[in-house]
Amino acid sequence: MTRTPWAGDHLGRDWTGHAPEDNCPCPKAACGLVLADHIRDDCTQHAWTHARSMRQSHPARNCPARTEPKETTMTRPYTDDDLRAEAARQHANLTEDPDYVGVGKQMEDAWVPSVETTEDGSARKWGELLDPEQDGTAAYDEAQRKIHDLINGAADTSEWAINLGADSLQPDSHQLTWSAGEQPIVRVHFAFHERMHPEARDYLVTAVGEALQAEMERAAAGPAVVEPPAAEACGKCRTPFNAADTRYDGDARFYLTPYCRRCVAGCHDTEIADHRCVICA
Known part of the structure; x- marks a missing residue:
């Protein structure tokens, strides 16, 4: 029998959680994902004949639900971070x-x-x-x-290299770069688990790129200009506008001006030759 590429793994249809697995007939691991070696042919979510995407997986030996005695810090006078730091130092020295x-x-x-x-x-x-x-x-x-x-002149990325290897992540050719003219000013590199599907990698890179681009454009545009609220009272007599009072000399706003109909009417009707006011100034 042909061995599937996911043999021995725990599989899930969603990026996180196990909602699709909760209602399928396949046998489950303690983590809630299905056992790849025991997927049922009548399962519409996981059967290989349906060719559905599996967006998360892990080997049985790395299942987060495994319960094994963990080594305590009392058994050694150093931490995992100490090991990584020394490895990074020596890695840098080699170059x-x-x-x-x-x-x-x-x-x-x-x-x-x-x-x-x-x-x-x-x-x-x-x-x-x-x-x-x-x-x-x-x-x-x-x-x-x-x-x-x-x-x-190479940048010292030894700490990154050591941490990626320790976390079972592999550098990927995907990268995002923003430049000022011909000079790159920001570059984002990606690393993925070896079992992460290429489509999932492309999706995440695209999503991160679009989100960062939107933030950078927002920052470059500066703070948003907030328009002052429309006047709620006449700019001359300070009488509150009354939209229902549409008489010739009523209290409704005159068209789009900040003045009431009464003040505008009074201004237009004045017979004083040297008349000046905030409306006609």
Whole structure:
């Protein structure tokens, strides 16, 4: 019998929880997810014939519902964080001051990624590409120096690397970058569990990117301008507006102005030659 890729695992249809599993006929593990090796053919949620997505899984040995005696801090004078910190320190030390000659030696038999193809016979190693006669060339020396400088200037991500490995996460090619002109100013890298489905990875990266983009656009736009509330009283006589009083000289607002109909009517009817007021000023 063919062994399924999820053999021995506990599976679930949702990203979190186990609501779909609560009402299906498949046998369940203590965590509430179904046992991949015992999925029933008549289950519409998990049977392989229905080709539904399984959005969460874990091996039986890593089931969060397992109850095993845990090692207490009393049995050792250090913590897991201490172990990770020392591992990160030593990892960083391995990349310090790379040997310049050693960089050149390693280049000789390494393929150049952009021309690593055998379809048209153009595959080349660094030595073949820049120093085919193996007598030393300025082009080879220049590439060797630039690679050495890149190693020297590499960001120290040792702590990240150690923590990712300890948490069973693998760096992914997905990344999000925001730039000011040609200069990147923010870059987000992703790491996923090896069993996380590619569709789930794409979904999460897209969701994170859209959320961050919206926040950055909101921040760039500055604080929202709050319009003052419309006047509730006439700007001249201060009489409260009465929308029902639509007489010629009533208390209703005159069209879209901040004045009542009475004040506007009085202003229009004045016979004083040098009349000036807030309405006609």
